[in-house]
Amino acid sequence: MGRTPDRDPPGDAALMAGVVTTAAELVGDRAICDPGVLGQEVLHVAREQYLEVVEVLRESGFEMCADLCAVDYLDHLERHLPRGVSPERFEIVVNLLSLQRHQRVRLRVQVPGSDPVVPTLFHLYPGSENMEREAFDLYGVRFEGHPDHTRILMPDDWEGYPLRKDYSVGRVPVQFKEAPGPR
Amino acid sequence: MSDEELIAETSEGLQELHDLDETSPEELEIEQGSALRLPEGLVFDPEDIDVEFGADETMIINMGPQHPSTHGVLRIMLELEGETVLRSKPIMGYLHTGMEKTGEQLTYVQGATNVTRMDYLSPLHNELVYSLAVEALLGIDLPPRATWIRMLMTELNRISSHVMWMATNGMDLASTSMMIYGFRDREMVLSFFEKTTGLRMNHDYIRPGGVAADLPDGWEDDVMAIVETIPGRVDEYDEMLTGQPIFKQRTEGVGIITPELAVAMSATGPILRATGVAWDLRRDMPYLAYDEVDFDVIVGTVGDTYDRYAVRLNEIRESCKIVRQCIEKMPLGDYRAQDKKVTPPPRARIDESMEALIHHFKIFTRGFEVPAGEVYVAIESPRGELGCYLVADDSNKPYRMHIRGPSFVNLQTLPPLLRGGLIADAIAVISSVDPVMGEVDR
Amino acid sequence: MGLQDLNHNFLTGSLEELVKWARRSSVWPATFGLACCAIEMMAAGAADFDLARFGMEVFRSSPRQADLMVVAGRVSQKMAPVLRQVYDQMVEPKWVISMGVCASTGGMFNNYAIVQGVDQIVPVDVYAPGCPPNPQTLIHAILTLHEKIRLGELTKRRPGETGAGIDLAAEAAPHGWVAPPTGIRLGTPR
Numbered sequence: 072m073g074r075t076p077d078r079d080p081p082g083d084a085a086l087m088a089g090v091v092t093t094a095a096e097l098v099g100d101r102a103i104c105d106p107g108v109l110g111q112e113v114l115h116v117a118r119e120q121y122l123e124v125v126e127v128l129r130e131s132g133f134e135m136c137a138d139l140c141a142v143d144y145l146d147h148l149e150r151h152l153p154r155g156v157s158p159e160r161f162e163i164v165v166n167l168l169s170l171q172r173h174q175r176v177r178l179r180v181q182v183p184g185s186d187p188v189v190p191t192l193f194h195l196y197p198g199s200e201n202m203e204r205e206a207f208d209l210y211g212v213r214f215e216g217h218p219d220h221t222r223i224l225m226p227d228d229w230e231g232y233p234l235r236k237d238y239s240v241g242r243v244p245v246q247f248k249e250a251p252g253p254r
Numbered sequence: 255m256s257d258e259e260l261i262a263e264t265s266e267g268l269q270e271l272h273d274l275d276e277t278s279p280e281e282l283e284i285e286q287g288s289a290l291r292l293p294e295g296l297v298f299d300p301e302d303i304d305v306e307f308g309a310d311e312t313m314i315i316n317m318g319p320q321h322p323s324t325h326g327v328l329r330i331m332l333e334l335e336g337e338t339v340l341r342s343k344p345i346m347g348y349l350h351t352g353m354e355k356t357g358e359q360l361t362y363v364q365g366a367t368n369v370t371r372m373d374y375l376s377p378l379h380n381e382l383v384y385s386l387a388v389e390a391l392l393g394i395d396l397p398p399r400a401t402w403i404r405m406l407m408t409e410l411n412r413i414s415s416h417v418m419w420m421a422t423n424g425m426d427l428a429s430t431s432m433m434i435y436g437f438r439d440r441e442m443v444l445s446f447f448e449k450t451t452g453l454r455m456n457h458d459y460i461r462p463g464g465v466a467a468d469l470p471d472g473w474e475d476d477v478m479a480i481v482e483t484i485p486g487r488v489d490e491y492d493e494m495l496t497g498q499p500i501f502k503q504r505t506e507g508v509g510i511i512t513p514e515l516a517v518a519m520s521a522t523g524p525i526l527r528a529t530g531v532a533w534d535l536r537r538d539m540p541y542l543a544y545d546e547v548d549f550d551v552i553v554g555t556v557g558d559t560y561d562r563y564a565v566r567l568n569e570i571r572e573s574c575k576i577v578r579q580c581i582e583k584m585p586l587g588d589y590r591a592q593d594k595k596v597t598p599p600p601r602a603r604i605d606e607s608m609e610a611l612i613h614h615f616k617i618f619t620r621g622f623e624v625p626a627g628e629v630y631v632a633i634e635s636p637r638g639e640l641g642c643y644l645v646a647d648d649s650n651k652p653y654r655m656h657i658r659g660p661s662f663v664n665l666q667t668l669p670p671l672l673r674g675g676l677i678a679d680a681i682a683v684i685s686s687v688d689p690v691m692g693e694v695d696r
Numbered sequence: 697m698g699l700q701d702l703n704h705n706f707l708t709g710s711l712e713e714l715v716k717w718a719r720r721s722s723v724w725p726a727t728f729g730l731a732c733c734a735i736e737m738m739a740a741g742a743a744d745f746d747l748a749r750f751g752m753e754v755f756r757s758s759p760r761q762a763d764l765m766v767v768a769g770r771v772s773q774k775m776a777p778v779l780r781q782v783y784d785q786m787v788e789p790k791w792v793i794s795m796g797v798c799a800s801t802g803g804m805f806n807n808y809a810i811v812q813g814v815d816q817i818v819p820v821d822v823y824a825p826g827c828p829p830n831p832q833t834l835i836h837a838i839l840t841l842h843e844k845i846r847l848g849e850l851t852k853r854r855p856g857e858t859g860a861g862i863d864l865a866a867e868a869a870p871h872g873w874v875a876p877p878t879g880i881r882l883g884t885p886r
Contacts, residue, residue: 108390108629134517138630138641138658147647151626164643166630166658170517170531173538177630198520201666209354224347224695225809226774233808234355241352241808245801319775320782322727322757326734327775348775349731352809367804374732418735421742437742444739455732455828692731695772 102178105153113177115156121180122190125165129195133167133176136196140164141206145184145236160184161212165192165199182212191217209234312340317680319348325422325684326691330668332680339680342672344665349695357655361621362388365652367458369642372657373693374455376415378408379635380657380693381460386541387631387644388462391624394596398543399587400464405542406477406580407450407459408633409573413484414443415636416566416573419688420491423563426685427504432491439487446476463597464590474581481574481581488570495563505560509671509683512557519670520663523638524569525687528554528561535634547579559686566688569636595622621650637661637688659693719763719789720845722751723838726762728782730769733796733828737768740831750838759785764841765818766834770798771811783818791845793837794820797827 102114102124116124142162144150152158159181167176182189191214192199203214204223211232214220222229231238318329327348333341356368369384370377382404389396421436444454449470451457459466495501511521513529526533534551536544552568554561590597598617599610624646632641638660645654664687671683729737741747741755756762759782771779783792794814797803800823802812814820821844824837 108393108627111629113628135520135522137520137522137632137639138643138656140643140656140658142645142654142656147645147653150647164628164630166641166643170533170538175539175630175632196520197518198663198666201662205662222347224350226347229773233352239808240355240359240806242806243802243812245806319778320728320759322755327730348772348778349770350772350774350809351770351805352807353805355809356805356807371732374735433738434743437739438744441739441742441744454830455735 103153103155107177111175111177113179115153115179115181118180118182118189121163121178122192122195124178125167125192125195128167128176132171133169133174135168135170136165136192136199136202137168137175138164138166139192139199139202139206141182141210141212141234143210143234143236156181161187161210163189163206163212187212188215189213190215193217208232211235319345325689326694328665328684328689328691328694330672330680330684332672332677334677337676339672339675339677342669342680344668346662346665346691346694349691351692351696353696354655354657357652359651361650362462362624362652363617363621365655366461367456369655369657370456370458371692372659372696373635373637373640373661373690375418375690376408376411376636377456378404378411378460379633379640381458382408382542383631383633383635383640383642383657384644384655385460385462386633387629387642388624390629390631391627391644391646392462392596392622393625394463394591394593396464396591397588398585400589400591401542402580402584403465403469403589404460405544405547406469406577406584407447407465408542409576409580410443410446410477410480412573412636413480413570413577414440414447416570417443417484419566419636420495420563420570423685423688424491424495426681427501429495429501432495435487435491439484442480442483446473446480449473449476461590463593464588468589477577477581481577485571485574488567492567496567502560504678504682505563505686506558507556508559508675508679509686510556510558511667511671515670516557516667519666521638521667523634523636523660523664524562524565525638525664525667527552528565529557530555535632535639539632541631541633546583547576549573549576559682562686562688566636623648623650624652632658635660637690637693638664640693657693657696659696661687661689661691662694662696665689665694716846716848720842723764723791723841723845724754724756724762725752725764725766726759726782726786727755727757728765728767728779730767730771730775731798733768733799736828736831737766737795737834740834745831745835747835747838750835750842752838759783760787762786763789764791764793766793766795767799767814767818767820768795770796770803770805771814771817772809773811776811776817779814780817791821791841792818793822793824793834793841795824795834795837796829797825800825803827 102116102120105113105115107113114124142164143160144158144162145160148158148160150158161182161184163180163182165178167178180189189212191203193203193216200217200219201223203217204219204221206212207214207220208222208224209232221227225233312333312335314331314333316329316331319327329345329348331343331345332339353368353372357365360368365384365388366381369380372380417436417439421433421440424432424436447457448454450473451459451466511525511529513531516526516529517531522533530553532551532553535541537551549572552565552572554565594613598614603610604614626646626648628643628645630641630643632639634640639658640660641658643654643656643658644652647653668684668687671687672680675683739745741753747753759765765783765786767779794800798805798810799814802810804827806812811817822837822841824833826833
């Protein structure tokens with residue numbers, strides 16, 4: 072019977088040594104923990120403590136920033152969030168990975184639509200550079216302190232942020248051009 | 255604009271460019287002195303053409319986006335001093351297709367068709383990670399045969415992707431025969447895919463709930479033929495390339511990356527394994543049935559282009575081993591979950607039962623609803639960690655589908671890798687990083 | 697050189713045939729592979745579906761040396777000016793094959809990011825459908841192009857700059873254009 076990823080707790084060696092620490096324990100009360108599907112750890116962090124929490128996690132063994140993306144909750148503002156977390160329009164979702172402990176943790180930071188600015192993780196994880204540029208390019212969330220804060224996927228002079236929910240897909244009606252018949 | 259003005263405009267100010275081995279890892283990690291922080295449009299300023307080229311001035315040239323050796327539409331701005339690359343900047347976006355936006359417009363059943371075209375060299379991996387994410391949110395379990403079929407197909411896809419990489423890598427390093435040989439082997443795998451899934455590429459075979467169709471009769475013979483011929487041919491390519499002094503000189507010591515820098519840059523896959531870090535999601539965070547098969551994780555030592563080539567070459571052999579075990583251990587049973595809300599009924603039943611017809615119709619037009627939630631699922635694609643972050647909102651379409659493309663993140667390692675090398679080395683290095691622009695730009 | 701000054705008489709007729717034979721027997725493609733279709737284009741050039749038998753295995757990287765641009769893959773908004781620039785750099789006579797549905801009409805991606813059909817930018821001679829088209833489909837498209845070269849005018853210029861929106865039924869056929877004989881299906885691969 073196949074397993075889906077992350078279903079089981081971290082690696083056997085850590086388990087045997089009895090030093091399995093969840094990210095929630097590492098971070099303490101700086102974040103609110105909300106277990107996700109498949110037993111994944113999800114931490115909700117306030118924007119003010121975002122950098123601090125990421126630094127704590129990095130010091131305690133999460134060496135790699137696997138993924139950073141943005142979500143626009145304009146059409147889904149009433150989503151489920153734990154008590155103490157107030158929903159905002161944007162969310163920055165960061166997935167960190169610990170190679171030693173075979174552990175993942177996910178951070179969710181609420182970012183208001185009126186002031187979409189978040190500190191950058193570039194100084195902690197240089198690998199977040201492209202991902203933050205993409206979040207800026209497609210959502211308009213700005214990252215303070217990013218060394219190259221420009222568009223990455225859209226042309227430089229593009230106006231608007233395509234993946235926002237109020238930006239249309241841009242379907243054009245299909246044009247059938249008259250072609251000569253087979254003879 | 256003079257060169258001083260150009261350099262002074264970047265956010266890091268004037269930069270001292272040291273030799274590659276003089277720079278400390280901390281400096282490389284925190285401030286990549288190798289990345290050219292210039293806006294993209296600056297190079298095309300026609301006034302620059304009149305700048306007199308002195309002996310100690312550097313030149314910024316453009317490589318791509320249309321170029322035979324950039325593995326797709328990748329544009330790289332190179333700052334050259336003579337033939338040596340000083341700083342560089344990869345510029346992407348020339349293949350941006352808005353696939354994440356399209357993913358929000360398509361139902362969950364249709365989503366695999368969209369996702370499969372991202373990394374077009376290993377389409378089954380994209381479909382797999384998407385299907386795993388959807389199934390995680392749905393909370394359904396798959397029959398064992400579906401899991402093993404998925405494993406078989408994705409490992410065959412890994413073989414075809416790595417063979418294709420060897421072909422294009424060989425061509426970039428001027429071995430046209432490697433290109434022809436590589437495509438010959440790839441055709442063997444593709445014809446098996448065509449027999450099973452109906453298409454040579456972009457199959458839409460792995461869907462949420464299982465796979466689209468069962469393996470055809472006589473598949474064991476076809477797959478056995480593949481795993482018996484390919485290792486022998488891989489040995490030939492090994493001799494042809496590894497045994498060739500020119501190939502070794504062009505790749506050994508070229509484009510070295512340290513493990514600390516690779517981890518800091520979030521590089522995964524053969525790039526990370528070539529530096530010596532033994533991280534493979536199939537073994538360390540197993541998914542599907544990888545904990546029931548026996549294979550080795552190939553690790554390099556130096557982290558240069560030659561090591562990346564050797565890692566991929568040996569991964570073909572390991573994948574052949576896994577495929578053999580799949581043939582032996584393939585369980586019987588259903589090839590998709592029997593959950594009526596998710597899986598369409600068998601086509602023969604549609605003629606007999608009205609309910610089956612209604613279910614079929616509903617699933618293929620409206621699709622099924624997925625309960626609200628969010629999940630991040632990652633698998634090991636031939637290029638590294640391929641992840642899918644899916645947010646569902648009780649409707650029949652994903653609310654947000656984000657694919658973490660490994661090549662998108664691996665391209666960040668290009669500036670440090672290219673620094674200090676020659677332009678010809680740049681070709682070898684870009685080829686060894688194996689970017690697939692479909693998943694870089696999505 | 698005044699090839700266009702020569703009328704079609706029995707002296708120049710065989711010269712025209714010679715020139716057209718030379719042109720269609722060694723059409724050199726420019727590398728313009730963008731996405732998945734590029735892989736199938738490379739497979740068409742490789743051993744199993746050999747393009748060398750048509751004299752086309754040399755994919756010239758420089759557009760100045762190429763005759764044919766096979767637009768293989770989806771053209772994004774950022775890539776469109778590059779496409780036009782490469783096309784402009786090619787020397788006459790030049791042809792364009794639009795390979796795959798994304799290049800022909802935008803394919804399955806009808807959104808803000810993809811140009812809906814490469815014929816909005818460059819004039820296209822043959823469209824090859826498929827996602828991605830089989831190498832066999834691509835070869836059929838190439839053979840269709842060869843027929844078009846064989847039957848076409850030697851020095852004909854395409855009407856207008858692009859093919860977008862041209863109502864071919866309303867426009868008169870160009871002078872001297874000969875309808876293809878029965879048995880050749882232009883533009884409808886199997």
